[in-house]
Amino acid sequence: MSRLNIELPGLSMKNPIMPASGCFGFGKEYAKLYDIEKLGAIAIKATTVETRYGNPTPRVAETTSGMLNAIGLQNPGLESVLTNELVWLEQFTVPIVANIAGSKVEDYIEVAEKVSKAKNVQALELNISCPNVKEGGIAFGTNPDVAGELTKLVKEVSSVPVYVKLSPNVTDIVEMAVAVEKAGADGLSMINTLLGMRIDLKKRKPILANRVGGLSGPAIKPVAVRMIYQVSQAVEIPIIGMGGIMNAWDVIEFFLAGASAVAVGTANFVDPFVCPTIIEELPQVLDELEVDHISELIGGSWK
Amino acid sequence: MSRLNIELPGLSMKNPIMPASGCFGFGKEYAKLYDIEKLGAIAIKATTVETRYGNPTPRVAETTSGMLNAIGLQNPGLESVLTNELVWLEQFTVPIVANIAGSKVEDYIEVAEKVSKAKNVQALELNISCPNVKEGGIAFGTNPDVAGELTKLVKEVSSVPVYVKLSPNVTDIVEMAVAVEKAGADGLSMINTLLGMRIDLKKRKPILANRVGGLSGPAIKPVAVRMIYQVSQAVEIPIIGMGGIMNAWDVIEFFLAGASAVAVGTANFVDPFVCPTIIEELPQVLDELEVDHISELIGGSWK
Amino acid sequence: MIVETMEIVGQRKIANNAYELVLKGQDLVSLANQGQFLHVQVNEGTDPLLRRPISIADINKQNAELTVIYRAGGKGTNMLALKQKGESVSVLGPLGNGFSITETNPGEVALLIGGGIGVPPLYELSKQLTKLGVTVIHVLGFSSSEDVFYEEKFAELGQTYVTTMDGTYGEHGTVIDVILKQGFHFDIIYSCGPTPMLKAIESTFPNKKGFLSLEERMGCGIGACFACVCHKKDDPTGTAYKKICTDGPVFAIGEVEL
Amino acid sequence: MIVETMEIVGQRKIANNAYELVLKGQDLVSLANQGQFLHVQVNEGTDPLLRRPISIADINKQNAELTVIYRAGGKGTNMLALKQKGESVSVLGPLGNGFSITETNPGEVALLIGGGIGVPPLYELSKQLTKLGVTVIHVLGFSSSEDVFYEEKFAELGQTYVTTMDGTYGEHGTVIDVILKQGFHFDIIYSCGPTPMLKAIESTFPNKKGFLSLEERMGCGIGACFACVCHKKDDPTGTAYKKICTDGPVFAIGEVEL
């Protein structure tokens, strides 16, 4: 009997671990290192209507126990994702979470409608929170009405459940969560990156060509845990938690906060095997905690 | 000729380094370790009208490269601060920044009026951003109109310049900064702590008795630098920067971002001598950067 | 109270997850007293960020050496346990008030009650008391046989009773069980251990003179941050308070809320 | 491409802030080729968080040893420089395409141009080329005399010209100055160094066949995060791109925007 399987809208996962969008490309690279069939699901890189090159480099900078990124949603574009990336992924049975982004509402709708029809896409992750795109991008993620409206429109055209990915760069995360739940979101995924910056002390300018970037990694974990703790008590829909997860114990903390599954991002760059390692270690951790099934821990810190 | 002296509204500092409010008490403890006369200024613990015990313990928790605190504004109260703490501090010539807090507007006004009359208080730091007090506290720091109104009222009664301490837990930090500048703030101090949480995995509940707490330390530095970078370009008033400063190079990063002075908080717990050490190291750092006076670096990343 | 870089001259495992660490310094050692603690930076860099408070277990002023005994459990103490002889750590200390021994007169009997990782500070205390001519009785409680340490060392100083919760070693049960069973006559209590144990001592011996050493999560360790406060017994819900790091960690029985 | 814990069997300072690090492993070494790089985790824990990309300077398959040469400057490389013989580091590699030597025929002349910390990967390359019977000419540029390293080792393989920007050692000026002054005859260029140098090479020898090794800040190092992309020459502002970590770090002259 499995102790790790999790059933979420659209996602039937043998374990609650998925690589976070943007940290795993479309799976090809990590498939060279291990059998990605082991993963609970895969969140693929954000897809936009058009092919995007993204921001100029440098696109990443290291911070204390974290990193900044300003990739700028580089991706091959809807057509290529459908005909190349997703088709390649068909050889695996792992559920795919398609992260979708855009700068205009129409873009989101077009991508949502088409990507959600791909046979191996089991859920959409509506990225309303990418801090690295000038136009719109961020507004969607910071205004509850705008976010709700977008969610509603995407739900109308999507053939699969929609998870809305929330930005932590807001005054009231609960208000955002409730707004998208009301608008019909099937789940939430949180948190995206915190807006940050590092300055090159010799050159006297920001390290990132985009100047600001998204902070990820262990440094932001307490913020992620706090937001999931607050939101999970205010909504009925499940939460895919992320933000600084490095090991199996971190996963437990996210479950206790209120997450029903987790995504691992930055940690893949530190240890490319981190996802399978966590999946292997979770059973021992459950033993130590004297828990039969990981789902018993969901919201355990407030239930 | 000094390479470190900084002139700010109300604050004539021989160097731009001050301990951050709440991390240095009222100076007595650190005075046992070194001559606090060396400091550029001292930001004392938040003062409220009434004597406050604060939150139950545990009040602190460690995070990766950071810490959470939920002290809850414990302080001896206005009267005692005036008659004991500030009087004791009169033996030093270091300018005192009085951090003031409250849950009601009237409280702020009363503390501001009286504390600002103390002979060694050179400036007020209006703490509208303490994440650890239930009532009000946070609203002042997240709503531009409320913050502006409070600033105006405090300015009216204050006998010294007023620095408004901004909370990073907002969607638009620039909007907040501009609002309090319009309301008459003489300067800004930023950032206060990010709301976070850590969960005890065995006990399955938040480590802090207050559940949520304020995240400080190196983990939040990129957020602080980003916010100062944005705000310093949008306002005319000077910024006292803080958030994760551990050494002299970090100070340079804050200056390049747009700060005119800095406060050091959490680092005092790691190394109680960190402030004098930074003050000693700054001249060599300026040499390496081939800069005569530290003020030349203010806003250097965008000017 | 100073900051000193102290060299690790000894590090050995003395029980299940319990390590004895011997640190060599200079001035800091000469200032140290029984019951005070050290704020130890287990690692350079920012993770772990905070220092770890650890009680002084043994003071050797001639060799300028301090011994501490710690349980390796979390991130910081696990790192400390990896440190090798020859390496050094930054130590802030000595901190806190320590155990007062002036109240105790030669010929009197002191009952020293230790629980688990609260046992260490009682060792230096016992040495000082015996030196004063005080008769010491030690009751040391541990969870299980593999957790027991320093029994012989305490035995050299006075009667020593070890008890384990699971009965796998010594007496079976709590320290209170042993004390009541043995029906000791004693003049003063000194204790350090988990809060439930300290509470039990207070309620069992309400009228006894004595001192308890408390624990709390700390920030600065020197009284500046207000992380480690506790209420006073006479004002349990009011604004009066004591700082465990500076007013404590040792308090007279009945002085503060446990 | 694998992850292997490699033991440090050699670590020595060979120039101003430049260290030669010899790593012993197993399978990883057998996969390594000239011009590829390693993604090195300089420390356990989370600070520094990211791995550091460092080129392979020398490959010794018999002993399963790899040599890298790095400049200690920032947080991570400074930590790496403190590592002692006997300690080990986690290495992800070998990564990238490496220098192709199939285009070069025995008897031909290859001009190897290195700048500063871009010099190391040229050493293994030169060994491979000479083994093929290719004649190699090395032009190695450094900022100053105390930065110079590996001159003799390169000299054993072929003509070697060292130049310093401040003229404190060897020729005075840029590598381009030297090349033009000497007026070498050569069939192919291989180069690694600062971007301005690579640009100068491209503009000075527009019609030469050759390969350039590029640098960019990296996240994953394996092609998954899109941190390290660059534009293609034929589409300088478009959406076409190359990933330096996987399509590179080596590109044919004229292939990508520098």
Ligand SMILES: Cc1cc2nc3c(=O)[nH]c(=O)nc-3n(C[C@H](O)[C@H](O)[C@H](O)COP(=O)(O)OP(=O)(O)OC[C@H]3O[C@@H](n4cnc5c(N)ncnc54)[C@H](O)[C@@H]3O)c2cc1C
């Ligand atoms: C005055 C005093 C004396 C002490 N003496 C000893 C001793 O002699 N031997 C010993 O083994 N332990 C002693 N402790 C407890 C010891 O400080 C903790 O076990 C230790 O800090 C835990 O750190 P960690 O890295 O293992 O755990 P982590 O989980 O990594 O610690 C995270 C944070 O929480 C704090 N923390 C966690 N548990 C405790 C605790 N029980 N008390 C205080 N802070 C805690 C840590 O200091 C750190 O700031 C003492 C505590 C105090 C306050």
Ligand SMILES: Cc1cc2nc3c(=O)[nH]c(=O)nc-3n(C[C@H](O)[C@H](O)[C@H](O)COP(=O)(O)OP(=O)(O)OC[C@H]3O[C@@H](n4cnc5c(N)ncnc54)[C@H](O)[C@@H]3O)c2cc1C
């Ligand atoms: C393919 C490749 C091969 C390289 N080969 C070598 C070599 O053989 N010897 C050598 O000394 N250096 C080499 N470098 C450069 C080396 O990676 C950086 O000098 C090093 O990462 C700086 O780390 P730090 O800890 O000193 O600086 P930090 O400032 O602590 O670095 C912070 C972050 O920025 C990144 N970074 C900083 N500078 C650079 C840079 N110039 N290039 C790429 N990332 C950078 C770091 O990797 C880290 O992620 C190579 C770079 C690449 C991309």
Ligand SMILES: Cc1cc2nc3c(=O)[nH]c(=O)nc-3n(C[C@H](O)[C@H](O)[C@H](O)COP(=O)(O)O)c2cc1C
């Ligand atoms: C390099 C990089 C690229 C990312 N790209 C995306 C993206 O395309 N879409 C998205 O929703 N989130 C993206 N993210 C955010 C992550 O999915 C995740 O929410 C965040 O990094 C926090 O998790 P972590 O701390 O485990 O990395 C990216 C993060 C990184 C580091």
Ligand SMILES: Cc1cc2nc3c(=O)[nH]c(=O)nc-3n(C[C@H](O)[C@H](O)[C@H](O)COP(=O)(O)O)c2cc1C
């Ligand atoms: C223990 C603790 C207590 C604090 N108390 C106060 C306070 O009373 N008033 C206030 O404005 N900020 C308070 N702060 C916030 C700090 O002044 C500072 O803004 C924040 O910690 C970021 O700086 P740092 O990362 O250098 O600590 C406190 C911070 C800590 C860690």
Ligand code: FES
């Ligand atoms: S730990 Fe800071 S006051 Fe006690």
Ligand code: FES
């Ligand atoms: S470093 Fe991630 S794609 Fe090149």
